[in-house]
Amino acid sequence: MDYEQLDDSSTDDKDIKPIIAPKCEMGLSPNLSSGPKRWSPGSLQDANRKSAFLPYRQSLCTVLTNLQRGNTQAETPVPQSADINFHTKAGQGEITEHDIDCEKSVDVCDCHGLTALHWAAAYGQYNTVQLLLANGAEIDKMGPEEETALTLAASGGHHDVIRLLIDKGADVNHPDHLCNTPLMYAARGNHPHSCQELLLHGADFRLHNLNGDTAHVIAVENNSTLAQAVITNFIISQLDPGS
Template sequence: MDSKPSPNGSFLKHSTTLTNRQRGNEVSALPATLDCDNLINKPDERGFTPLIWASAFGEIETVRFLLDWGADPHILAKERESALSLASMGGYTDIVRLLLDRDVDINIYDWNGGTPLLYAVRGNHVKCVEALLARGADLTTEADSGYTPMDLAVALGFRKVQQVMENHILQLFQRTLGPADPE
């Protein structure tokens, strides 16, 4: 690279790399047009779409991009895995909220009866459990193992998750019963 002093006395380095046009290369074919609708929801051999993969790995910006470009958050993989369940499993609360804003089934179950709430509990993801409960996740759904989310929290010794669920149940009772009558 050539070096020449700039007006302020420092040296600027000029690139000696040639561009394709400078080399005389020309475009031999126009780029193929992509059918974004088919690609954005195209499943792999497991049935995972780009959105399911991005949700599973906590890639929130990718999830936002895919949703903005029309990715379908309702698609299930071959064993009924969902973007919501995998985001819950990883404890990616912001992704869980984004998916719930798209009206996905909050109580969707997969091949072994796991639901997003059960996966969030199993992973001890307190914030994720709170977000799912706030949006109406069913506390009574059992996995194929017979565990409800509360059973699972107790069995695994996850006291904070258990406390979140207990507080949620108390709030539900208070709403159902209404204010106490003063005597």
């Protein structure tokens, strides 16, 4: 299977900004990416057990994903000025040095405990992540569910942001409050390039979450075939380095 031809996070070359929806309920689409696939917080539950692999609380208020359900691109309405703030601008990739200087701290949190770095990483805004880190953003600062910027980048399949964060010292095996690692999120989202990036930089495929599942098990159970292939091949290479 030729997963090398696929892009983890988007199939569109256009730079699409997150949609600002002033009147929507608080919360963010569980996917946190610009891709068309979505999954609900209860999607990993079955009749026999409650999965430990549940997404972090949906708490990036007012920002929605770029795509509607399915593969139809949503039109982007004109943002209302009152709804644009430091964090939403980070999600849109529009943070400037002046914006950072105007804040009391580059790590100032929104009303749900998420920083601009969390927002930028969640939406794959490479340049904004780079700018925030250059201005002292705490790379492994945790959100309300103990998620880090790397967790969010992995969930969205933003492998270029993943590489940047790891190069700058992010903990590649950081567990969230349910012991889910970035690799597990990338596996659940079927992001092969992200899985490869994480594995090549020290992600431990042997780690279990609170439900006892590894990243490979999560990929298998959720039919994430591309991610499964990457993880399987990596495991084989570790068992037989000469192969």
